[in-house]
Amino acid sequence: EADIYQTPRYLVIGTGKKITLECSQTMGHDKMYWYQQDPGMELHLIHYSYGVNSTEKGDLSSESTVSRIRTEHFPLTLESARPSHTSQYLCASTSGYGYTFGSGTRLTVV
């Protein structure tokens, strides 16, 4: 059973709406990540965090923002959703031995 939880699993939303994708882990991991993955395509790192109050942008430029106020919580926010944001968003964490991934949020912006 996954120790990292993402909600919602699926989201269909209209252009211009503000959305927050939730990610929580119960393992006490300091390092957390957000990846973006289009169907059948590579994982692209868009944000990561070393710990509370630490956030950095990843390799792929993204209009989203993240926050890390608590160790267990790493939400991703899009202030104004666009169809180009349609993708799967995967959250992950690590204690230093591989990653544990959530099941992902599949976002569709119409």
Place this chain on the structure above:
Amino acid sequence: QKEVEQDPGPLSVPEGAIVSLNCTYSNSAFQYFMWYRQYSRKGPELLMYTYSSGNKEDGRFTAQVDKSSKYISLFIRDSQPSDSATYLCAPSTNAGGTSYGKLTFGQGTILTVHP
């Protein structure tokens, strides 16, 4: 040139076949080599983890690393329909990724095992 190149597939094999999945990498500092399995509409899960060159076996799965040629492989024996998934290689400089934990993933190989 990408840091990690993975045979894109897709691969389609009959049940019981031996499957070989392969990656090459360019960073000679990679010491840890991980394979992830991703089922459709799920997040990747860590399948196997090896350190430095050599082989590691876990049930029907064998991970092989050849650092001299920067080549890593995952073999699946007696493949089953339940093995149908995308397989991602992820070499790294340390167990949790780079100094800030970043893992570099291959683009994934889609495997289908048909009964």
